[in-house]
Amino acid sequence: MIELAAFKEHRVILALSDYLKSIGISNNIEVEPDRFALILHKQEDVERAEKELAAFLQNPQAARYWQASWQTGQVIKQKIDTDSVGLKEMFAHLWARSGVFTLSIAFICIVVYGLLVVLGQPVFDALSYPQDIKHTYEYWRLITPVFLHFNAMHIIFNLIWWWDLGGLIERTQSKMQLFGVFLATALLSNFGQSIAFGNANNFGGLSGVVYGLLGYIWLYPLVNPRVGFRLNPAIVIFMVGWLAIGYSGILDGIFGKMANDALLIGLLTGVILGCVFGLLHRMTDDNLKSS
Numbered sequence: 001m002i003e004l005a006a007f008k009e010h011r012v013i014l015a016l017s018d019y020l021k022s023i024g025i026s027n028n029i030e031v032e033p034d035r036f037a038l039i040l041h042k043q044e045d046v047e048r049a050e051k052e053l054a055a056f057l058q059n060p061q062a063a064r065y066w067q068a069s070w071q072t073g074q075v076i077k078q079k080i081d082t083d084s085v086g087l088k089e090m091f092a093h094l095w096a097r098s099g100v101f102t103l104s105i106a107f108i109c110i111v112v113y114g115l116l117v118v119l120g121q122p123v124f125d126a127l128s129y130p131q132d133i134k135h136t137y138e139y140w141r142l143i144t145p146v147f148l149h150f151n152a153m154h155i156i157f158n159l160i161w162w163w164d165l166g167g168l169i170e171r172t173q174s175k176m177q178l179f180g181v182f183l184a185t186a187l188l189s190n191f192g193q194s195i196a197f198g199n200a201n202n203f204g205g206l207s208g209v210v211y212g213l214l215g216y217i218w219l220y221p222l223v224n225p226r227v228g229f230r231l232n233p234a235i236v237i238f239m240v241g242w243l244a245i246g247y248s249g250i251l252d253g254i255f256g257k258m259a260n261d262a263l264l265i266g267l268l269t270g271v272i273l274g275c276v277f278g279l280l281h282r283m284t285d286d287n288l289k290s291s
Helices: 010-022 043-058 063-072 087-096 100-119 121-127 152-172 175-196 207-223 233-248 260-290
Strands: 002-007 027-032 035-040
Touching: 002 010, 002 043, 010 027, 010 035, 010 043, 010 063, 035 043, 100 121, 100 152, 100 175, 152 175, 152 207, 175 207, 175 260, 207 233, 207 260, 233 260
Parallel strands: none
Antiparallel strands: 002 035, 027 035
């Protein structure tokens, strides 16, 4: 165990720690009474880590350090003063891990769920996918099925992933980038699920969009490694495994008939968008550096 550095602010050292992990340098943070120490696990990492530390000290606000925190989420084991944790701190944490668009979509989903529980069929009829897409003038219904959730587990599962994955895109790239991924995956996953169900409209939920975000965040850094974040492989394995189990039909008896095609189309859409935007942004960065 080798101490690389120590800081008084745990947020600062956490950013460095997560960045080092993202580039393959194993480490952990030890909490001491008046400081936080970053401990390297391998002697052979010392030289490389010292170079990264020097670069970090020169520009600790660089985006790559703070973006890396999304993929690891190192937990610092220290006693928390529960009296200081209130609504203000909770909302501050939600904001720090998301953004205006992320929270707006989550808010809409919660409101629609409440209205669906109270009013029922009229809400579903207004927001569900049109059965005759060629002759509909209610164009909002091409998007709005993503706001429909049919039980508490459904909406909780989707909003947790939306907040985490959508927040990552919004905070590290932009609101418009997240909006574009949201719009494309919502349109295509809704359309695909409607076709799979024989033009029926008895489906809804943010799952197709969530899988689109998954595919986007999975492929984008592989095409453009300089972005500074990586998706934990365990998350990909879990989500793809969940999709495979959904197609097996095992979960239908628990959750009802699942919109598996929406998930698959959302995932493929996100993968394509991740490759395309990753390549475009990489080419743009290369051109700026060469000019």
